[in-house]
Amino acid sequence: SQQGEEDPQALSIQEGENATMNCSYKTSINNLQWYRQNSGRGLVHLILIRSNEREKHSGRLRVTLDTSKKSSSLLITASRAADTASYFCATEPDTGGFKTIFGAGTRLFVKA
Amino acid sequence: SQTIHQWPATLVQPVGSPLSLECTVEGTSNPNLYWYRQAAGRGLQLLFYSVGIGQISSEVPQNLSASRPQDRQFILSSKKLLLSDSGFYLCAWSWGSNEQFFGPGTRLTVL
Numbered sequence: 135s136q137q138g139e140e141d142p143q144a145l146s147i148q149e150g151e152n153a154t155m156n157c158s159y160k161t162s163i164n165n166l167q168w169y170r171q172n173s174g175r176g177l178v179h180l181i182l183i184r185s186n187e188r189e190k191h192s193g194r195l196r197v198t199l200d201t202s203k204k205s206s207s208l209l210i211t212a213s214r215a216a217d218t219a220s221y222f223c224a225t226e227p228d229t230g231g232f233k234t235i236f237g238a239g240t241r242l243f244v245k246a
Numbered sequence: 247s248q249t250i251h252q253w254p255a256t257l258v259q260p261v262g263s264p265l266s267l268e269c270t271v272e273g274t275s276n277p278n279l280y281w282y283r284q285a286a287g288r289g290l291q292l293l294f295y296s297v298g299i300g301q302i303s304s305e306v307p308q309n310l311s312a313s314r315p316q317d318r319q320f321i322l323s324s325k326k327l328l329l330s331d332s333g334f335y336l337c338a339w340s341w342g343s344n345e346q347f348f349g350p351g352t353r354l355t356v357l
Contacts, residue, residue: 175350176349
């Protein structure tokens with residue numbers, strides 16, 4: 135099965151609200167990454183957080199990592215209709231080799 | 247700056263026909279290269295990754311193969327396509343243990 139699992143699978147909110155997406159994984163990791171995908175397009179990298187970090191910010195994005203619980207969360211504050219997309223977490227296991235395992239994603243819909 | 251190209255953008259192939267998808271990266275050297283497949287509405291499945299010329303790691307045993315004939319070229323192939331090979335194929339590159347940069351993808355439909 136996939137290393138990362140996002141929760142919820144789908145999320146619908148009003149513009150201006152905050153959106154929180156969670157990711158759980160199974161094995162020890164080197165880093166965890168969040169990506170965004172607009173329908174039918176390639177993925178765009180949002181944030182990378184390393185295993186020795188607990189929180190990172192980038193603009194309206196805030197990512198937390200709890201390695202003891204093997205979980206991460208992505209918070210998008212003051213959401214906009216343009217944030218509508220699928221969001222994926224991806225983990226790089228610490229077994230070496232640079233491979234990255236993606237979860238099934240959260241589909242976010244922001245209503246204007 | 248670095249750019250990644252994939253072609254073709256869309257492809258419709260009959261069952262049993264061969265496949266060749268190409269991915270090239272510009273503006274960098276010795277990148278890690280990846281092939282993923284994405285089923286409709288699903289996450290990405292890692293198919294192959296490569297840390298150097300001729301070095302291919304296969305994650306999922308199936309009807310596909312990959313080759314890296316040049317440093318910045320990654321090719322996904324099949325001798326005989328199956329219906330289950332339909333999907334959205336994405337190529338990506340990275341520098342070591344860092345974020346990946348994705349190409350625009352190829353949508354493959356096998357009929």
